[in-house]
Amino acid sequence: MDKPIKIAIAGLGTVGVGVLKVLNDNKEAIAARCGRSIEVCAISARDRTRDRGVSIEGLTWYDNPVDMAEDDNVDVVVELIGGSDGTAKALCEAAIENGKHVVTANKALIAHHGTALAKAAEAKGVNVSYEAAVAGGIPIIKALREGLAGNTFDRVYGILNGTCNYMLTDMRETGRDFDVILSEAQDKGYAEADPSFDVDGIDAAHKLAILTSVAFGCEVNFEGVQVEGIRHVSPIDIEFAEELGYRIKLLGITSRKNGHVEQRVHPCMVSKEHPISKVEDVFNAVVVEGNFVDRAVFEGRGAGEGPTASAVVGDLVDIARGLSVPTFSVAADKLKKLPSSPLARHKGSYYVRLMVLDRPGVFADIACVLKEHGVSMETVVQRHHAPDKSVPLVLTLHETQEQSMLDALDGIAKLDSVVETPRMIRIEDF
């Protein structure tokens, strides 16, 4: 056995406590796998006295986590503080500067500063590992960066936010409204008091930006992610989706075409037959399309104490075994700057729901506007009939450029007989 590897943990919330438990409960198995033990030697958290159900006796305590970066005993700093800047960033930078490996679960940090951290770490010969930042317990970074490294990837997509998937599943199963389910999820602790990071798609966008970099070997470009959350998804759209053979999922999709990268997070209609449609509740899933492996699907819990801690410890095991791989698959100073492709140029199919006054001629007016913008219809569903009242009219449109679709929707919204803002959801034909 080699000598133990010593780690310092900053942040003892859910994940930090989980890491302590994994290292304790699976101590022997982990030591056998690494040929050495992984020992926590120092910690830092907000409250020294809080009972967390795990012992922190004998560990060096730091009031200021950044000071751990200078502890000579420490080989690896595990950053579980969170936030894209502030202490988390300062700690990681200081740790690298002092020649220590960094393991983090912090997607915001990596999405915003991943390239710079990777450059600093690789220059110092240490690892910045972040498996826990994307899709929790699913070892998707390792799969993309190593296991599937023989492939070139044209598209990677997935369900990257468990809270949204839970809510969409609940909406479909119960027919209840977004607001009702959100407040219930908040009560249960599945959604944050400020749910914006989750339901507005920002959390998924952080993860997507990271996946993009690993898949395409380019600099992390969070600003390039085009984001739309699930707030406007309503039970009636979920119902129509079912009728049309689709499920509505909040997906993150990154794809590469003609040297441009398109990164987008938004609600999607996906065929009920596609594996990703069958991933429900808080589960995450990532689909990788490689030019030789074809389609590979990875599914598991995307958050929570155990799964996230599993990912953190997976990274620690790599470090204890002396493994080192370029942070984003390709050496940081060789990462490409790939231009972003705007959503306006996206080509896809669309679902559109209008609330229209049920009277003769309405449909002709709508068809006219669509024709004007070169958008062609695939199906029309009008289930209800209620003369002179407002009824839903659902269209699906053949593949068209998004800008044409948006222009057509503007025109349609202006029609007298269209009484609400049109709802548009992109259809993905994976």
Place this chain on the structure above:
Amino acid sequence: MDKPIKIAIAGLGTVGVGVLKVLNDNKEAIAARCGRSIEVCAISARDRTRDRGVSIEGLTWYDNPVDMAEDDNVDVVVELIGGSDGTAKALCEAAIENGKHVVTANKALIAHHGTALAKAAEAKGVNVSYEAAVAGGIPIIKALREGLAGNTFDRVYGILNGTCNYMLTDMRETGRDFDVILSEAQDKGYAEADPSFDVDGIDAAHKLAILTSVAFGCEVNFEGVQVEGIRHVSPIDIEFAEELGYRIKLLGITSRKNGHVEQRVHPCMVSKEHPISKVEDVFNAVVVEGNFVDRAVFEGRGAGEGPTASAVVGDLVDIARGLSVPTFSVAADKLKKLPSSPLARHKGSYYVRLMVLDRPGVFADIACVLKEHGVSMETVVQRHHAPDKSVPLVLTLHETQEQSMLDALDGIAKLDSVVETPRMIRIEDF
């Protein structure tokens, strides 16, 4: 860039040609990821002149692949000959002996000689890599050995044979008989002329033995796998399974309890709601249950040129990057010898289909035999009514020990009114 790593390929069948294509088509991406290029320098195959659609110009040709092991130019030998012994084994042993890494897609070889090869390789400081041997393109060995290495595993299971899954899917969708589908699959090239390795479960058993070793850190024990194929699965059982809420899948299941390992491959009834039930056609899937990650599911193509070559090249990328991990997760000389748990001691639920003469008292006789052996019924289905003719009678039994179930089936088979051999399929409540 470091100097190129040189590889020799033995066997230019489907997978060998695939490896040449991957290394050629993705040359630049792979070199960027490895920081060096991966170059094929030598090959060996049965026929030097056959047109394989890829150029082998400029490569050193070996009539006897074992001679490649002594080629000083060669850093890695890729063994794609197949078979548990003979040339494949001789080549791998000679390569290791000469200090060369080995990459193989040969599940039979690893299932039979994995422990010995691992010991030899680790003593010489070289890798024996075999990602392609299990579940084709799915990087499941890497996931278990590295990404999920923070966990202890109590159970791993999956659909490990694409041919069987394709046939079972077809049987369910078309209601056709096993024999009809098998001969069609043979015509299409989905099944071998001698289908026994696939349909009798041996191929899945090879893969399961390997998964067991990686998951539990024990010596590979192929003899410990208890195997039953899909030949006796009939459309009527598939139909009843649907009615009871199950799908029939050929699964490999390895689990650990009280220091014993139970390895089994057989047709299973799995709830239609479970992700593995939704994996159809030639796709493979592996489910890992870790004590922290909970359940993670990996799905993809289990065979074929592209997916298998993707796995081989994934292993080559690891080697080119200088990564080395114990062959079966734990150093080969520390692998445990875990005793096998016989299927007779297995505890589970069961589906039983009897063909009985439809007359009064039959059911009472059957119930009597079950009672005698302490087996208790959960459901009984008798759909048809045809006095004095033979009709199917389907039972599901509550959890019981397999030996009791088998004894009860023996007793039932002896009843006058039971006119065919009872069919039993294990129900898995994952």
